[in-house]
Amino acid sequence: MIQVRMHECLICLLILRTPLWQLFLVLLMAFSIDGQIRYSIPEEMKKGSIIGNVAQDLGLDLSRLRSGRARIVSGESNQYTELKADKGILVVNEKIDREQLCGEVTPCSFSFEIILENPIELHRVTVEILDVNDHAPTFKNKSINLEISESATTGSHFDLESAYDPDAGIYSLQNYVLSPNDHFVLKQHSNADGVKFPVMILQKSLDRELNPHVSLKLIAVDGGTPQRSGTVNIEINVLDANDNPPKFSQLVYKAVVMENAPIGTYITTVNASDADSGSDGLVTYSFSNVKRNFAFVIDSFSGRITVVGSIDYEKDKKFEIRVIAKDQGGLTDATKVTIDVLDANDNAPVISIMSFSNTVSEDAPPGTTVGVFNVKDADSDRNGQIKCSVESNFPFKIQSSLTDYYNLLLDSYLDRETTPEYNITITAMDHGSPLLSSSAVLYLKVSDVNDNPPIFENPNYSAVIIENNNPGLSVFSMSARDSDRNQNAKISYFLEDTVVGGSPVSSYVSINSESGVIQAVRSFDYEQIKQLVFTVRAQDGGSPPLSSNATVKILIHDQNDNPPQVLYPVQTGGSMVAEMVPRSADVGYLVTKVVAVDVDSGQNAWLSYKLQKATDRALFEVG
Ligand SMILES: *[C@@H]1O[C@H](CO)[C@@H](O)[C@H](O)[C@H]1NC(C)=O
Numbered sequence: 001m002i003q004v005r006m007h008e009c010l011i012c013l014l015i016l017r018t019p020l021w022q023l024f025l026v027l028l029m030a031f032s033i034d035g036q037i038r039y040s041i042p043e044e045m046k047k048g049s050i051i052g053n054v055a056q057d058l059g060l061d062l063s064r065l066r067s068g069r070a071r072i073v074s075g076e077s078n079q080y081t082e083l084k085a086d087k088g089i090l091v092v093n094e095k096i097d098r099e100q101l102c103g104e105v106t107p108c109s110f111s112f113e114i115i116l117e118n119p120i121e122l123h124r125v126t127v128e129i130l131d132v133n134d135h136a137p138t139f140k141n142k143s144i145n146l147e148i149s150e151s152a153t154t155g156s157h158f159d160l161e162s163a164y165d166p167d168a169g170i171y172s173l174q175n176y177v178l179s180p181n182d183h184f185v186l187k188q189h190s191n192a193d194g195v196k197f198p199v200m201i202l203q204k205s206l207d208r209e210l211n212p213h214v215s216l217k218l219i220a221v222d223g224g225t226p227q228r229s230g231t232v233n234i235e236i237n238v239l240d241a242n243d244n245p246p247k248f249s250q251l252v253y254k255a256v257v258m259e260n261a262p263i264g265t266y267i268t269t270v271n272a273s274d275a276d277s278g279s280d281g282l283v284t285y286s287f288s289n290v291k292r293n294f295a296f297v298i299d300s301f302s303g304r305i306t307v308v309g310s311i312d313y314e315k316d317k318k319f320e321i322r323v324i325a326k327d328q329g330g331l332t333d334a335t336k337v338t339i340d341v342l343d344a345n346d347n348a349p350v351i352s353i354m355s356f357s358n359t360v361s362e363d364a365p366p367g368t369t370v371g372v373f374n375v376k377d378a379d380s381d382r383n384g385q386i387k388c389s390v391e392s393n394f395p396f397k398i399q400s401s402l403t404d405y406y407n408l409l410l411d412s413y414l415d416r417e418t419t420p421e422y423n424i425t426i427t428a429m430d431h432g433s434p435l436l437s438s439s440a441v442l443y444l445k446v447s448d449v450n451d452n453p454p455i456f457e458n459p460n461y462s463a464v465i466i467e468n469n470n471p472g473l474s475v476f477s478m479s480a481r482d483s484d485r486n487q488n489a490k491i492s493y494f495l496e497d498t499v500v501g502g503s504p505v506s507s508y509v510s511i512n513s514e515s516g517v518i519q520a521v522r523s524f525d526y527e528q529i530k531q532l533v534f535t536v537r538a539q540d541g542g543s544p545p546l547s548s549n550a551t552v553k554i555l556i557h558d559q560n561d562n563p564p565q566v567l568y569p570v571q572t573g574g575s576m577v578a579e580m581v582p583r584s585a586d587v588g589y590l591v592t593k594v595v596a597v598d599v600d601s602g603q604n605a606w607l608s609y610k611l612q613k614a615t616d617r618a619l620f621e622v623g
């Protein structure tokens, strides 16, 4: 779950042993906008300087920071800061140079997230770097050499090279000053973006015979306290010729360029005409304000502008170049070239996994967060719009949370017994043309919950014991299976208590709780008990345990272990039984009936009779 906390604005003042001008800036502010904390610090602070009390500003205990393993994630510039989780403060880790970090971009800031786990919380921190006047304006060259005709009329203007100061705002270039002189005054022009250009206007005609050479100084100053400045010498050779100034055909030239355009790509051609003929009419072109490693170059004779460096839309969306045309007599004109950069879809989305639990329990409810990831795409508009997806046949879904942040959630219940693990592929795709995408694979293990009872192979078992068995005889073995894992699948077998023939079932049989083998504990007598019916329970080792029952029927088989017993005639002691037979008895005369029984069953109880001993075998017969 992602939580974003709002908190009140607070301002803390920190006095450091710093120069006076810095004291002004060491006003550290913390306030939150839409769930973000924002700090402002001056550039160039020492390593270890406090940026802010994150714990306090987020309303978090130090113990929560510890238990949640609070740490910084996903900043592009996160080498600059360090989170001291034990004190809850954010400190400078590396000296921050605003000009190196942001160049011309103002305001200059970088953002990162602080992540806490158990439960997952994400907080965005933005640090704005305030400018310090650490650069002076500088000119490209030591001197500017001009050749101006003595016939140049008053009001003629001479475009001068600009100075460059990488600081921002008030600390950037503010003003030009020309050293006091009789002939020229200085005028300043500024671009729409505020860049200033010095132009020198002739106020009083030059006279070559009186003064063939004029030396001036042009000073560029910024707005810091104290001010910083840069100086260039202007050396003017006064010429004896007559001249017309060059004139650009357009006030503004407009062009577009695709980012990543190869070196040599043609942009546009500027053109200035000069009414003079011969060498006096020869015009040369140059850029007035040029930074180091500038991406464009102008051919000084043809005015053709082409690409010489790399153009990155993510750094510069537009260029404004001032071009100066100068004739051999030193007269100039200036024009402006604006070049719009078009974005190309040249950056694939980048996925960073912020937090991921490798294992999830199979009973975790739908909506449980499994992971948090971040997707960045450096392109703009459609080229930078991201759609994230995950395999559609998987029980997961993606939800976006904070900007650029996504949660991977369970979409339905999992079942470890069907799918014990997943390799989840997260795909992030932009909407550019061509589409660019990237993906990350997450390995997720599903952990077991005791959700399956043991199952017997058969619900009913039957077996046979022949009576007069040895006590301890193994009768048969029962077995159940459990599809859970480990302890949840460890099965024990128990006899359910029942009474058979007046005695507990355990006095007849026992079951080995581990192997499921049933053993007789006594010798059975068929004549006393013919069958045993009882229940065996299989129980797993889960918590709570699950169990199931099976019914067991054991039949006792008869053995011929009982001899027939003669009930009649009744025998007493060892004496003979006397029967009386009349002398006149015919053949077939019934002398007596012998009655015998056998307590065994079936064939074992079938009786047959025969005479064993007789004085005269011919006289009697038994049926
Ligand atoms: C997931 O990926 C790992 C490593 O590539 C592989 O060993 C495993 O078999 C895969 N599992 C599944 C369910 O695809």
Ligand SMILES: *[C@@H]1O[C@H](CO)[C@@H](O)[C@H](O)[C@H]1NC(C)=O
Binding pocket: 496, 535, 537, 547, 548, 549
């Ligand atoms: C198993 O049998 C016992 C005793 O007859 C009974 O209490 C229990 O509920 C039965 N268990 C199942 C899972 O049927």
